[in-house]
Amino acid sequence: MDYNFSEIEPKWQQYWAERHTFKTDIEGTKPPFYVLDMFPYPSGAGLHVGHPLGYIASDIYARYKRLCGFNVLHPMGYDAYGLPAEQYAIQTGQHPEITTKNNIDRYREQLDKIGFSFDWSREVRTSDPAYYRWTQWAFIRMFHSYYCRDTQQARPIAELTAVFAAEGNGRIRAACSETPVFTANEWAAKSSREQQEILMNYRVAYLGDTIVNWCAALGTVLANDEVVNGLSVRGGYPVTQRVMRQWCLRVSAYAERLLLGLDTIDWTESLKETQRNWIGRSEGAEIYFPLANNLSQQNMLIFTTRPDTIFGVTFMALAPESDYVAQVVTPEQQAEVEAYVKAATKRNERERMTDRQVTGVFTGSYAVHPLTGEEIPVWISDYVLAGYGTGAIMAVPAHDSRDYAFARHFDLPIIPLIEGCDVSGESFDAREGIMQNSGFLNGLTVKEAIAKANEHIEASGLGRIKVNYRLRDAAFSRQRYWGEPFPVYYDADGMPQTLPEDALPLELPDVDAFLPTETGEPPLGRAVRWAWDSDARTVTDTARIDYKTVFPLERNTMPGFAGSSAYYLRYMDPENHTALVGHASNDYWRAVNLYIGGTEHATGHLIYARFWNKFLYDLGVVCEDEPFRKLVNQGMIQGRSNFVYRIRHTNTFVSCRLKDSYDVTPLHVDVNMVDNDVLDIARFKAWRPEFADAEFILEDGQYLCGWAIEKMSKSMYNVVNPDDIVAKYGADTLRMYELFLGPLELSKPWDTNGIDGVHRFLKKYWRLFFTGDAFTVSDKAATPQELKILHRLIKKVQTDIEHFSFNTSVSAFMIAVNELTELKCSKRSVLEPLTIVLSPFAPHICEELWALFGHTESIAHAAFPDCDEQYIVENNVEYPVSFNGKVRFRKVLPLGMAAADMEASVLNDPQTAKYLNGKTPKKVIAVQGKIINIVV
């Protein structure tokens, strides 16, 4: 009987669906294990062959863990809010909900064909009100929380107001935006609106005037990780800097915890490093520099990581956006400074990046050096960033390349502070050497000088030691339609108020078009029913707004990462109507044991989700501080494009290896018309009308195409659809082939050239069970040789799965099956365990054979066989090479040597003598006259 995958696979997929084979519930007797994939955004293009790689790996792991007796949670869902659906809606008027639903259906259909063991009863969609209700709920909780630096956690905002009423804000240590100090009396004297505005500076979710990445083409702001090189990630439109009042999340408050948490989780070093860079912790000092003239009483506060270089300060530099600018500019310089600031803010980040010219303007003011008392000119330059540190720096041109460039350009003095350093051509940035020209720091190493300078600064009140982070608060408003609405309305003072939690979800309203309004308001400005009736506690018409009981609702929506920040928690308890996740469920599942997804989320989703989880941990909603214990990145599968070569000005195509003799233009050709780089000429002629009468110059009777590795995309005609592979070879072949392609975490091109080998393996495996059409498996006892093959395989596969080296597992299966075929082994005692071991990789074929063995329950409920070490020995000789690692020396002996001569031969060998170095060997093992192992 032939291996008929097209019959077997749908049959078992249906069986699993009907019996809910992979439905998971809390089971006290089994240990829990949570295997999660990054849920997909369902795009209109559907899945290509690269998408399922991670899902295949996680599915194997999940199935394997089930066989090992774990209660496995393996859910799937959809990140359903996103820009493409909205863009499509703007163009076609089609409601994004409809396109999203269609796309989801298509994704589901494709996923089902690959035979994943997802528990679909737990599916979540971020655009489902029953789901985003909890996204809104978390936002409300963030709004009503502040971050306490003493306890290092989020606390209720009510605690803060109590402290303000009792003693003001002088002593409170909380993460906050810049806020003046006030007393209890001053707090009491403030109006409700003023109090609200102060509290806004402390909230974890707050409204702030922020410099945002504004994308005019998309009509919205973007997060830092949504902008690359000054262009939007989605669409590639230019992005400019602009100040806007936006919802923000105080992610920066969690910077230290986000950094420390990395040491407790099992992620790859490179991914942790990426996050560490992104968080960007740097230790330094904040130092006050008083002004020399009387323009302002206020001292300028600067941040530096090199307090040891303070004697080399020759000028100060302020960011153009800095608040200090207005305070220090002299009337004579006013006009020039204004012009510069205006020009600088107009230049967007992209322009600043592409042309890094040294620019700046003198303010007319001088600062007083806190140690020498010298007067130092204060300049403004756009190389100083307003958003980092204090937006002001002390410039030490001798030891900072940017300060150096500025000093050279404006001819400012340069004072070298390190003995023997040469600053004639460039600055000396290295943190090494002995200090000079530095008063009390002279003679110290840089490291000692930093410590001593810090000590002095703190002791004399010149400033304080300060840790800065590169990590910024997250911009949380988007001027879009297709996202979660904020559960917020604005009162008569224009201050935001949250909806009552029991009024959630606040559902996304209908609009007549998905574009911004004519006045530039976000699309929700078009909604007719988008006001909050606080008496009736319902949404109502905007026409009824009276600012007494009916108020306007927030018109922004939340960004893409909102819905993906806690979805893994919702899977634990998807039916819960009273909480995001119930305590019992969360206590049981705790955290994701294995998370598989792409590296591209390193500084986006994976930071935000960790932040979100830590916030919920502070609230006591979840019991684990880190959400993803182990994380594995699967590599991208690139496309392999094929080309045909048209001779210029003709309709004649020349085969690849002959093309150099002609003047040719390469054309992308659809890879689905090419097999092993050989073009299917008939299909090519039918592809486009202009190719119908094309002529070909062949080699060996074939047309050979050229190829190149490119991104898999429609325009390159190199998209391979998993459905086509499943139809041609079956899902089991697809699954095993994707893994066989190479190590999971490596990027590699999709190349069907090797798929036949994997398919052949499955056919060979199938044939072990049949003689003719009859399923013939004997009950005879297995031979030691057969058991050796089996147990070696069990051991290999087990260690491979634990280490995610699935590609070598596939090879191990091939070897085992080849060996068993050679031995003509069709014994149940060997093939039954083999089938269990293979089932995570190729579940359909194994399920079919499992049933033929006479089992009535799915193979998913079998037990993974134990590996019996006694069979992993060679010919009754202890063979320690691979298994106990005690081998210290090996030598190859000539074949055909008599066993008795082997030991003497080895011991007389000069190389061996050098190895032994006078010692007597404990054991000399000769195996089949080939290899000698000597254990000293």
Place this chain on the structure above:
RNA sequence: GCCCGGGUGGUGGAAUAGGUAGACACGCAGGACUUAAAAUCCUGUGAACAGUAAUGUUCGUGCGGGUUCGAUUCCCGCCCCGGGUACCA
């Protein structure tokens, strides 16, 4: 610039507490079965040289050094490729 990865046959890739380099697969070549094709199976396949042959010798894991009886693996110095990040003071 800085920080991570990584360079192994015609191809994808195995093998590192130092010990038979190239597992497994693709491709290619030859053969068996077949009227033929498909399918299946067998043999060979890093390079060079020698030999009718079995086989032998030499060279070979990006380049140049080093440590070692022995290096793809460890150390030093380069070159190249991929990823992250970038006026972050």
